[in-house]
Amino acid sequence: MLASVSLFAQATGNSWDLPANIAFGIISVIAIGAALRMVTTNNVVHSALYLLIVLASVAAVYILLGAEFAAATQVLVYIGAILVLLLFGVMLTRARLGGDEDLNYEQRWIGLGVSLLLFVVMGYSIWEQYGSKDEAKLIGYEPQRTAEVADAIFSTYIVPFEAVSVLLLAALIGAVVVARRD
């Protein structure tokens, strides 16, 4: 195991950033495995908990990319708020929390075919464009600090920021109006 890892490191040269790659491999295996379980499990609550694992892995990917504020926001907003909201949705719409056989369409092979085709097309075009060329290398990048994010939001991106705040207000009022019991 260790020998194969060091052989791999030798084969790919010094520019290959080994610890980050090992971390990326572990994170991506966890993320894809949990995502696959999320769309195939027959239990709604388990599906929400697998979604939690995927969201945490995506936060770890942000950390790996040096985007610390995006990772913190991912944990706070997605894991802290959206997942709880989804669990409330599960709770309010079905009384029993057990498994359910009737959760998928019968024609799931069509969905599988569509998503596999999509993956092949996207993967081919990504590989064709970037592949393992030298210009696609992510070496020695600087982490993007929270202060830089704040500067950018409140100077360059101030108009989209205000638009998002109005959108959140509209969504808040809209959700209350739609879900209110008359």
Next chain:
Amino acid sequence: MYLTQYLLLAAALFCIGVYGVLTRRNGVMVLMSIELILNAVNINMVAFGTYNADIGGQVFALFIIAVAAAEVGVGLAIVLLIYRNRRSIDVSDASLMRG
């Protein structure tokens, strides 16, 4: 590290999310799969922002997170309304344009 591996991870998560949207009957699970798709897009945003040393990628990832929060709030309200009217959240039951 290469940019390609992040893009491929994002593409895989995106396609798994599309599979979930296409095959799930339960409205809440469809919303969960949409969250997965938005997360895959966010990985792309942050990866390109790091690759180009541009802060805009991370900023737009934050905007997408905010929009996803709004989307899931309104979406769950609609699912609750469908459940209240039809006693079912099967998305294929909600096929009528009126009552």
